[in-house]
Each structure stands twice: as structure tokens, then as C-alpha cells.
Amino acid sequence: xxxIALPALPPTRGYWSAxxxxxxxxxxxxxxxxxxxxxxxxxxFAPYLGLADPYRGSIIRRLRPIGTPGYLLGTxxxxxxxxxxxxxGGRLSxxxxxxxVFNAFVIGTLLGVTAGxxxxxxxxxxxxxxxxxxxxxxxxxxxxxxxxxxxxxLNSVVSLxxxxxxxxxxxxxxxxxxxxxxxxxxxxxxxxxxxxxxxxVHILNNVLGPIFVYATSLISVSMILAAGLSFLGLGTKPPxxxxxxxxxxxxxxxxxxxxxxxxPGTMIFxxxxxxxxMSDGLRSAMDVRR
Amino acid sequence: MTNRPLVExxxxxxxxRGERNVHAVNGVDFALNRGEVLGILGESGSGKSVTxxxxxxxxxxxxxxxxxxxxxxxxxxLALGPEALAxxxxxxxxxxxxxxxxxxxxxxxxxxxxAEAVERHEKCGAAAARRRAxxxxxxxxxxxxERRLDSYPHEMSGGMRQRAMIALALACRPQVLLADxxxxxxxxxxxxxxxxxxxxxQRELGMAAxxxxxxxxxxxxxxDRIAVMYAGRIVETxxxxxxxxxxxxxxxxxxxxxxxxxxxxxxxxDAIPGAPPALSEAPASCSFAPRCGEVQPECHAxxxxxxTVAPAHLSRCLRSVxxxx
Amino acid sequence: xxxAEALRQGQEAGGPAxxxxxxxxxxxxxxxxGGMLGRTVATVNAVDGVAFEVAKGETLGIVGxxxxxxxxxxxxxxxxxxxxxxxxxxxxxxxGSEIPVAELRHGVQMVFQDxxxxxxxxxxxxxxxxxGPRVRGVAEAEAVHKAHDLLRRVGLDPAQFARRYPxxxxxxxxxxxxxxxxxxxxxxxxxxDEPVSALDKSVExxxxxxxxDLKQSLGLTYIFVSHDLNVVQYISDRVMVxxxxxxxxxxxxxxxxxxxxxxxxxxxxxxxxxxxPDRRTQEAPIAGDPPNPINPPSGCLFHTRxxxxxxxxxxxAPALAPVKDRHSAACxxxxxxxxxxxxxxxx
Numbered sequence: 001x002x003x004i005a006l007p008a009l010p011p012t013r014g015y016w017s018a019x020x021x022x023x024x025x026x027x028x029x030x031x032x033x034x035x036x037x038x039x040x041x042x043x044x045f046a047p048y049l050g051l052a053d054p055y056r057g058s059i060i061r062r063l064r065p066i067g068t069p070g071y072l073l074g075t076x077x078x079x080x081x082x083x084x085x086x087x088x089g090g091r092l093s094x095x096x097x098x099x100x101v102f103n104a105f106v107i108g109t110l111l112g113v114t115a116g117x118x119x120x121x122x123x124x125x126x127x128x129x130x131x132x133x134x135x136x137x138x139x140x141x142x143x144x145x146x147x148x149x150x151x152x153x154l155n156s157v158v159s160l161x162x163x164x165x166x167x168x169x170x171x172x173x174x175x176x177x178x179x180x181x182x183x184x185x186x187x188x189x190x191x192x193x194x195x196x197x198x199x200x201v202h203i204l205n206n207v208l209g210p211i212f213v214y215a216t217s218l219i220s221v222s223m224i225l226a227a228g229l230s231f232l233g234l235g236t237k238p239p240x241x242x243x244x245x246x247x248x249x250x251x252x253x254x255x256x257x258x259x260x261x262x263x264p265g266t267m268i269f270x271x272x273x274x275x276x277x278m279s280d281g282l283r284s285a286m287d288v289r290r
Numbered sequence: 291m292t293n294r295p296l297v298e299x300x301x302x303x304x305x306x307r308g309e310r311n312v313h314a315v316n317g318v319d320f321a322l323n324r325g326e327v328l329g330i331l332g333e334s335g336s337g338k339s340v341t342x343x344x345x346x347x348x349x350x351x352x353x354x355x356x357x358x359x360x361x362x363x364x365x366x367x368l369a370l371g372p373e374a375l376a377x378x379x380x381x382x383x384x385x386x387x388x389x390x391x392x393x394x395x396x397x398x399x400x401x402x403x404x405a406e407a408v409e410r411h412e413k414c415g416a417a418a419a420r421r422r423a424x425x426x427x428x429x430x431x432x433x434x435x436e437r438r439l440d441s442y443p444h445e446m447s448g449g450m451r452q453r454a455m456i457a458l459a460l461a462c463r464p465q466v467l468l469a470d471x472x473x474x475x476x477x478x479x480x481x482x483x484x485x486x487x488x489x490x491x492q493r494e495l496g497m498a499a500x501x502x503x504x505x506x507x508x509x510x511x512x513x514d515r516i517a518v519m520y521a522g523r524i525v526e527t528x529x530x531x532x533x534x535x536x537x538x539x540x541x542x543x544x545x546x547x548x549x550x551x552x553x554x555x556x557x558x559x560d561a562i563p564g565a566p567p568a569l570s571e572a573p574a575s576c577s578f579a580p581r582c583g584e585v586q587p588e589c590h591a592x593x594x595x596x597x598t599v600a601p602a603h604l605s606r607c608l609r610s611v612x613x614x615x
Numbered sequence: 616x617x618x619a620e621a622l623r624q625g626q627e628a629g630g631p632a633x634x635x636x637x638x639x640x641x642x643x644x645x646x647x648x649g650g651m652l653g654r655t656v657a658t659v660n661a662v663d664g665v666a667f668e669v670a671k672g673e674t675l676g677i678v679g680x681x682x683x684x685x686x687x688x689x690x691x692x693x694x695x696x697x698x699x700x701x702x703x704x705x706x707x708x709x710x711g712s713e714i715p716v717a718e719l720r721h722g723v724q725m726v727f728q729d730x731x732x733x734x735x736x737x738x739x740x741x742x743x744x745x746x747g748p749r750v751r752g753v754a755e756a757e758a759v760h761k762a763h764d765l766l767r768r769v770g771l772d773p774a775q776f777a778r779r780y781p782x783x784x785x786x787x788x789x790x791x792x793x794x795x796x797x798x799x800x801x802x803x804x805x806x807x808d809e810p811v812s813a814l815d816k817s818v819e820x821x822x823x824x825x826x827x828d829l830k831q832s833l834g835l836t837y838i839f840v841s842h843d844l845n846v847v848q849y850i851s852d853r854v855m856v857x858x859x860x861x862x863x864x865x866x867x868x869x870x871x872x873x874x875x876x877x878x879x880x881x882x883x884x885x886x887x888x889x890x891x892p893d894r895r896t897q898e899a900p901i902a903g904d905p906p907n908p909i910n911p912p913s914g915c916l917f918h919t920r921x922x923x924x925x926x927x928x929x930x931x932a933p934a935l936a937p938v939k940d941r942h943s944a945a946c947x948x949x950x951x952x953x954x955x956x957x958x959x960x961x962x
Contacts, residue, residue: 015736183729184732184743186725188746201738334815448681477905479883480905482886482888486897507887547820550845551845552848554849558827559824565818
């Protein structure tokens, strides 16, 4: 039995460190990451940035244009500082954009992995129930649930969570079914491992990545849907600063100060496109198999 | 003119670019006469399939760098424009693959696919093309060919599909048939049927054929000559009997010794130690040297030239002794 | 002392004469569901009444073409698939009733064909090998230490390979890892499902040598499933030929390769490519493809391709009948008084 000489290979790294290294080499992803990090940090530390009070308006300083001294990004229809409102607005907008996707990631993965791993009747029960939600367009579904639950931040989080569970569960089910049928799962069963151990060591390890990538691609949709709900008056209530709601209230000013009216929309656009590009970068960085 | 070989490949190099460079083929020369069958024998990664695909220019153009010269009939294959290439494929040379499911189009019937190829290459009418398709299915001995003409590929069994693919490949009477492991995915009792069919059709139609395989038994069954490939080079060529009975290159000898057959029962197999090189660099010396039991210091110094050990029997090994020398 | 260790030391009933594995009337039919409601529209008789024994220390080769049920049989033996009916006795004890499946899997392990799919791509080699013992409660340090020992046993240097991931290894190296993983639970019986089919010839010989060495040094028993008759002849003591879920012929390797009685076995053997350029195969032994297992023929499953088929072959399925010592074939020509014109005269 001769040991086989292996040509000098680079020192071996764990999978996730390889993914991290590839992510850092991707300029677009890194740029998007920096933009998002700046927006998120600004939102979190808004009170310490020396901004104006986002709630205090002034009748005489309404709809000042961008670049007005003292009002870098102008003022809104009630004379409130746009910069402050955009930064503070990020808090709610990001919260109701990210939280539903996170919730749906947890619930959808749980449902999908269970359905995919157990298979048979349980799979049919879970997946057919989920199919029911597919009968409605996601926008309509979100509006309908929010409408039924009533306006409010928490209710819009709940309704968006319900909207995103089915697609995530679907993706989770299909990747789990693929992985479950690979021989290494059979080998694990043959070595006497129980289902919980197999899911923990062999399934989750291989399915969480793809599900996570898919979930990050939903963040942009969630941001836009959340803004849409607020725009329709089903999410945040005035005078809370929130990008979707701001878009609504500034709509009347579109002929007077179109640039100001477009600012909240620009923020939604930047954030959602950054999340989308990062999701793409993550997807290709994770494709290091073979 | 007629003495000129049908296919001539000179100093063929194929390199794949990408995240990692792979020097898949590193200087392959061979010639093939009309009506001759050449078996290219090699393990995975030896460059045997790449060589075959280069002959039909089937390699992805953007990622591939091909150097050298390939002539088939009167065509300089590497210089063909898109139109001429489409004419060349199927008419002058055509190919059959390991997996017929990937080569046949699932949304057309077998008859439609064969007839379409005939119409395009021979500029004949639909009725004549269909007649040719039927004739081809009879030729490859598909039972009840009239009915099979209107079958879709998925409605056929593995062996039937392989026959249908052969019918498609031969429909325009190519001068040379390229076969890439056409029986590897088949069951033993079906494999021998397909091998015999190919041998018979090749003889009847007077075609030349190149048969790529990893299985020595298959190469012996179909070939007139065998070329053994290792790490992107032909290390030995000769008649089938030369290769099987009088192998000159240590790799060929190792391959024969490690090929299991019943007579070896109870004996230890003489396995070749180690594994083939990764080919991320173009090899500058004998690629087999690290695994060779007869290695000498000069083996690591340069690429050995082909030595004629007997008439029409070449070996690329420093230790091979030229005939009569 | 675990049950497997007790078994290893030969403390089971029967002693060395007791077959390690006895299989009786093993059956597995897979339903094919179709239509809106997923009703069963057809069944595939993947394994249909298979019976055989494996003696301690021998290698039983199982050969056949695709769809013959050899891989399903392998998976049934280690209960990766639940059989519909039939009995498997391991070391004299009936699996399921006398010993639990978990205990069976201590004594029986499996190596799969696809070396890449059978290793978790996210686990290092040592974690993959140590997984079984860890599940069985072996402490991590000990399990890893044992994994390194096993790597050495299969010819891989732990310093070089233990922390690597499967995609960094070649096919032959991965298959060595799979063998080490199967050995981690110290089984007595190793089921090898096409273990060298995906490997190159030169690597195949290395792995076969390794398997022969391990069998000797660890006193293992093998069930070797393969479609490659050369490899099966090399490694097996006895050979079982399967056709469409049933046993066509079973016997010692010399008997099967020199004196095959079933026409299918003979066809398989003469379909092997000749290695002699002067004696190339001139005629295919049988025509056509193996029948679709969804709608198998009546009677003897082979009668549609058999050159000797007669009326009795279409109507009655032949039972596996003894031909000679330890050699049986399921063919009407070997059954006295079966009604076949070439049947042996009744004794």
C-alpha cells in the first residue's frame, strides 16, 4: 500500500473562508456592501450625527430646494429637514424591509427542509398548502393581509413575512430533496445516525447557503413592497419618517420640487439594487464546488 | 493525391483558459487513411476526447486556444468559416457520443432529425430525405423502422437510441466517423451489438473512423491501429497486435498489466502507482516519468521524441530502441 | 463490549460454519405513480424473491445489467430501503426481529459508486470518517485519532489528507476515503456497490489491491456488486447473476465462468470484448436490449431474448434449481421434467 504523493496544493481552507475570500475579490459586491453598511450605520446612529429634528416642521420653510444653506437636501412639504428624515426613515424602512425576509428565511427553511427531508405525505401536505399562496400575486397578497390586519408597522411585517414564506420554503424543499438523495446521506444513515443528526451535520450544511442567497435576493422586493404598503397607508403612519410614506406625502409636491419628491424613491432604489447585486455576488462566490 | 491520408493532424495543442489553465493536448500528430479505424486509448484527462472534439471544432471557442494543423479531406479544419464548418460537420466528418440523449433533440422525432440533416446537406426534397432516414434506421437494424421513424428519443431504450444516433451521424455518408466512448454507458450485451454494428457499417460504407475509448477490450474489438494517449500526448501508436502483444512504452505496459481479467485471479495487480498530472503547466519533460518504474535522470530533462521501434510502431520513450539501430 | 465486537469475536451461534448473511425471498416492488391523484399505475419488481447466503470471509460478486436489481439488493441488505417482504439473517439472527437495524449497521457497511456524491462536500475528510464513530458516542479526539489510523490503512497520509475537502482529491483518493469511512465502524461485512466502476484502469487496480489487502488483514467478508465481469471474476469467490430482479444463476466463480448453465450468463460472458486481435467477437450473443422492468415478460424473464426459449419458458417461471455442488441456475433446461425439450432427463 503505497501512500500517494499529492502535488503541492495551497493550504486547505474551510468552505466559508473560501467564499469570503472570493467575495472580497468581487469589486461590485464590495462597493454595494460599503454603501449598505454606510446607510445602515447612519440609520442606527442617526441621533448622534447632529442632524435636525426630523419631526419639527416650519410653515415658512416648506419645500426648500436641494442645497439650501442649513438644509442640505432641502425640506419637505411641511418644512422638515429632508436629510434628517431620509436618515431616520432608513430605520423603519430597513426594519420592515429586512425583518420579514429574516422571519420568512427561518420559517420557510424550517418548513422546506422538513418537507424535503421527510418526504411522502408530510411533504405533500406542506407543499400543497404553500401552493395555495401562489394563487395570489405577492403585491395583492401583502395588501390583502395588511388590510385585514389593519395598518401598522408590525402588521406590515407580519403580512410581508407571510408573503415570503412560500417562495423560500419552495426553494428549501427542492434543494433539500436534491441533497437528501445523495449517497453521503445514505452513508450517514448506514453509520447509524438519526434524522436530527443527519439534518444538522449533512443537510443544513449543504442547503443553508443556496436558501440564504435566494433570501437575500428577496430583500429588494421586500423593501419595495414595504414602501408600497406605507405609500398606500397600510404600513407606517405619519408623521413617522419612512421612505415609502415620504414618497406618498411628497407626491403632491412633484410639480413644485420634483427632485425632493424623488429623494425617498432614490433611497429605495439604491438600497434594493445594492442588496440584489450583493446577492448575485454571493451566489457566484458560493459556487466553488469542484 | 489518393495516397495522401484522409485525416492529418500535426502538432496539435489545445489549451483551456479560465480560472485554471489546462494544457489538455500537448503536441499530437497522427494520420488516418481512408477506410482505416484508429482507436485512441487513454484514461480520463489524457486529452483523447479533446483531440476528437478539436477535429470537429466542437470546443468552446472563447475559452480554447488551438494550435497546430488539422486537415480532413481537402479542408483545413482550423481555418473553416462558420458556413463551411456547418457543411463540414455531418457531411465530411460526423460524431457520435457517449450519451445519445444529449446528442438527439428531445422535441423532434428521430425521423425528423435524420431527414433534416439529409435535406440540409444534400439539398434534396422532404420525401427523399425521409426515404433516406428510413433506409438508415434499417441499416442500423432498428426493429420496425417505419414505426420508429416517428418515435421520440425518450420513447426508445438506451441501445435503440445509440443506434438512432449512429443512423443520424451516418445519414450523409461522412468520410470519417468520430466516436467518443459510444458504448461506455451501455450494458455489456448491448455494447457488443453496437460495436459489431459500427464495425460492419464502417466496412460497408468504406469510412474511416476514430474511436476514443478508455477500454482496451473495446479498442481491440474495433480498431486497426491504436494510439495510446497520456497527459495530452500520444505515447505509443501501432497495430492492435503491436500494442497488445508487444507494448513498447512503459505506460502502455502498465495499462495492460493493470487491466483486470480473469486469469489474474489470486495474483496481485500490477497497478501503476500515483495519478496522472494535473496539466496546469505544459509538460516540459516526459509526463509519465513520475509514475514510471524505469525512469532515468534524463527522462526529467526533455520531452522524448517518437522512436520507430518497428515498422509503423512508434513509442515516445527515451528507452525505446529504434528498429534496426 | 458492543454487539459488533461480540460478533467479531465469533461469539454468535453456529461458529464458523454459520453463514454470515442469509437472505430469503427478499422482495421490493417500487410503485410508479401517475395521474393527478398519484395513484399507482405500475410497479417495478426491482427485487423479486432473491435468496442467497454469504459465508464468513468469502466474497460474493453480484453481476447483471442496469435494472437487474443488484444495487437495490445491496441497499436492501443494509436497510437503506425497507424490503416489502423476505428475511435477512445476519450472523444467524433475523434483522428487525432478533437484532435491530442499528445493530446490523454496526456489522455491515457500504461503499458507493459515486465517490464524490458519497462524501459531504462541506466536511473535511477526517470529519467524514469520524462521523460514524462520533454518532456512536466515541469521543471526538479518539474518533479523529482512529480516522487518521484508517487513512493510513487505505494508503493516504493523514498529515496530507485529513484536513482536506472532497473536491481537492482525485476519484481514486476519494474512493479510498469512502472505504476508510465504511471501515470506521469495524464492520464484518462490506457491501461494495460498483466501487471501482467510475475509476480509471490504473487507479482501479490500486483500489482492488487495497480491497484484497484489507480483506485479508481485517478478516472481512465482501459483497461486490458490479457490471464488470472481469473485475468480478478477479475478486469474487462466488458469483450471483441477476436478471430483472431475480437470480438467474449462482455458484463458485470457476463454475460460473467455465461452466455457466443459464443462457443469460453465457450471453453475458461472450459479450465481453475479446482482448485478442486475432479472435475478435464475430457475432453478438443475444440481440436487443434488456426489457423494461416496468412491464417484465411473463414466465422466465429471459425468454424474450433467449435462443432456447420454448412454450414452457413463456408460461412458467423456472425456480432456482441446483445444477451441481453449490451451483444453481434458474432455467427450465436444468430442471428435470420441466417440459423443455432440452431439459435434463429425470433422475
